[in-house]
Amino acid sequence: xxxxxxxxxxxxxxxxxxxxxxxxxxxxxxxxxxxxxxxxxxxxxxxxxxxxxxxxxxxxxxxxxxxxxxxxxxxxxxxxxxxxxxxxxxxxxxxxxxxxxxxxxxxxxxxxxxxxxxxxxxxxxxxxxxxxxxxxxxxxxxxxxxxxxxxxxxxxxxxxxxxxxxxxxxxxxxxxxxxxxxxxxxxxxxxxxxxxxxxxxxxxxxxxxxxxxxxxxxxxxxxxxxxxxxxxxxxxxxxxxxxxxxxxxxxxxxxxxxxxxxxxxxx
Amino acid sequence: xxxxxxxxxxxxxxxxxxxxxxxxxxxxxxxxxxxxxxxxxxxxxxxxxxxxxxxxxxxxxxxxxxxxxxxxxxxxxxxxxxxxxxxxxxxxxxxxxxxxxxxxxxxxxxxxxxxxxxxxxxxxxxxxxxxxxxxxxxxxxxxxxxxxxxxxxxxxxxxxxxxxxxxxxxxxxxxxxxxxxxxxxxxxxxxxxxxxxxxxxxxxxxxxxxxxxxxxxxxxxxxxxxxxxxxxxxxxxxxxxxxxxxxxxxxxxxxxxxxxxxxxxxxxxxxxxxxxxxxxxxxx
Numbered sequence: 063x064x065x066x067x068x069x070x071x072x073x074x075x076x077x078x079x080x081x082x083x084x085x086x087x088x089x090x091x092x093x094x095x096x097x098x099x100x101x102x103x104x105x106x107x108x109x110x111x112x113x114x115x116x117x118x119x120x121x122x123x124x125x126x127x128x129x130x131x132x133x134x135x136x137x138x139x140x141x142x143x144x145x146x147x148x149x150x151x152x153x154x155x156x157x158x159x160x161x162x163x164x165x166x167x168x169x170x171x172x173x174x175x176x177x178x179x180x181x182x183x184x185x186x187x188x189x190x191x192x193x194x195x196x197x198x199x200x201x202x203x204x205x206x207x208x209x210x211x212x213x214x215x216x217x218x219x220x221x222x223x224x225x226x227x228x229x230x231x232x233x234x235x236x237x238x239x240x241x242x243x244x245x246x247x248x249x250x251x252x253x254x255x256x257x258x259x260x261x262x263x264x265x266x267x268x269x270x271x272x273x274x275x276x277x278x279x280x281x282x283x284x285x286x287x288x289x290x291x292x293x294x295x296x297x298x299x300x301x302x303x304x305x306x307x308x309x310x311x312x313x314x315x316x317x318x319x320x321x322x323x324x325x326x327x328x329x
Numbered sequence: 330x331x332x333x334x335x336x337x338x339x340x341x342x343x344x345x346x347x348x349x350x351x352x353x354x355x356x357x358x359x360x361x362x363x364x365x366x367x368x369x370x371x372x373x374x375x376x377x378x379x380x381x382x383x384x385x386x387x388x389x390x391x392x393x394x395x396x397x398x399x400x401x402x403x404x405x406x407x408x409x410x411x412x413x414x415x416x417x418x419x420x421x422x423x424x425x426x427x428x429x430x431x432x433x434x435x436x437x438x439x440x441x442x443x444x445x446x447x448x449x450x451x452x453x454x455x456x457x458x459x460x461x462x463x464x465x466x467x468x469x470x471x472x473x474x475x476x477x478x479x480x481x482x483x484x485x486x487x488x489x490x491x492x493x494x495x496x497x498x499x500x501x502x503x504x505x506x507x508x509x510x511x512x513x514x515x516x517x518x519x520x521x522x523x524x525x526x527x528x529x530x531x532x533x534x535x536x537x538x539x540x541x542x543x544x545x546x547x548x549x550x551x552x553x554x555x556x557x558x559x560x561x562x563x564x565x566x567x568x569x570x571x572x573x574x575x576x577x578x579x580x581x582x583x584x585x586x587x588x589x590x591x592x593x594x595x596x597x598x599x600x601x602x603x604x605x606x607x608x609x610x611x612x613x
Contacts, residue, residue: 109488143375147375151376194571199392259357291470307470
């Protein structure tokens with residue numbers, strides 16, 4: 063094909079029409095969705111500032127709020143350790159699955175497909191479904207929240223670990239095999255030490271994520287900090303609810319900063 | 330026989346450099362082990378003290394097995410009809426599209442002022458801090474707060490979900506913008522191009538693939554959030570039916586069907602994202 067010469071004017075005109083078409087399509091999709099959801103764009107957006115003002119007026123903790131500090135801190139602590147333990151338990155299991163499922167270390171192709179499919183299934187079942195199914199069998203306890211987070215995390219970490227192992231240099235593994243290392247030596251001395259820091263940083267990310275999800279799971283299963291929030295929120299004790307929001311934000315930010323530090327130290 | 334003139338041969342002693350002791354336990358490794366050890370200890374403590382509400386784990390897992398079997402092997406529509414469920418699913422999808430598009434549009438304009446190479450430091454830092462704060466509060470709490478202001482329903486759900494999307498996308502977008510080389514911006518500024526043309530003619534075209542892939546990631550997150558929000562805030566979407574079927578009617582056959590619908594949509598999303606990314610990366 064002959065290279066076609068486009069003048070700058072033509073180039074910009076073409077680009078403008080292409081952008082215009084894309085925007086028109088997006089606008090059509092947007093309007094269609096607005097119709098389906100029955101969302102009032104302008105009146106809703108106009109209420110955002112009012113909402114923020116309301117938030118800052120009513121959600122400010124006052125002197126009376128300190129009486130709630132005990133239960134709030136206790137539930138926050140429980141939520142934190144449940145998030146950590148569900149992540150770690152899931153990490154141990156997904157490590158095994160990842161070794162079986164990664165292209166570089168998998169014993170055969172059947173395992174690869176099974177692990178991939180299973181992880182995708184676990185990831186795509188919404189956390190609401192997990193919470194409700196588990197709530198029915200395990201009742202209103204911390205353990206329900208633990209399991210719901212555990213299954214979600216298992217799906218995510220298996221995929222992340224598998225990809226991490228596949229990204230490693232295949233030549234190192236070949237070199238190990240060439241000097242006569244057996245399968246287990248390859249995995250434990252070649253693959254795992256190399257992937258350890260990346261995988262740890264995934265684990266840290268999942269812990270952060272689980273704290274946020276724990277609020278939702280708690281709300282649905284009636285445990286932890288999420289339940290406490292909805293209790294205070296529904297009984298219009300907004301000062302206490304505000305305190306919870308503030309403390310969750312502080313916890314998440316502290317956790318984010320810590321894991322950034324750790325990531326930098328182990329890289 | 331040739332003898333050395335001196336009785337002692339003058340050998341040059343090799344100077345041994347002070348080698349550092351090489352150990353496998355480098356500092357990063359030690360820190361890694363310490364972190365894992367602490368996390369492991371917390372896990373053990375948590376598992377020992379976890380409150381299981383005195384239930385028998387064997388029985389609980391048994392009933393879970395029965396429920397999972399009812400869900401996945403015998404799905405049916407329960408007390409709703411296919412029409413109702415499909416309409417609810419499309420509401421969820423529409424909710425996701427709305428929040429992602431609105432979020433992306435607003436986030437892009439905020440991101441321009443959050444990128445360090447385009448805006449003054451104080452403004453960038455302030456906006457980054459505000460966004461980090463909004464991001465650290467879970468989506469569901471934003472939705473609940475807005476449903477208290479605007480009443481339960483779709484409007485509150487959209488605004489709450491958009492709020493969190495904006496904070497997430499501003500971070501992703503501004504980091505993409507910051508990757509544009511400073512030299513490009515300076516060259517354009519020096520030749521007299523004004524602020525907005527620089528953004529729309531130089532920066533935007535070069536970061537479109539990054540923006541697209543971040544927006545798509547957020548689309549997937551928003552879909553999961555939309556389902557969750559439906560359950561908690563009553564936006565009449567698929568999440569609401571999921572919540573009713575599992576929490577009020579205890580009809581696990583219907584839960585199974587809804588989960589299958591959601592899985593189907595998730596698979597479609599995955600395929601689209603693969604095609605979209607492949608297409609766009611080839612073009613550029």
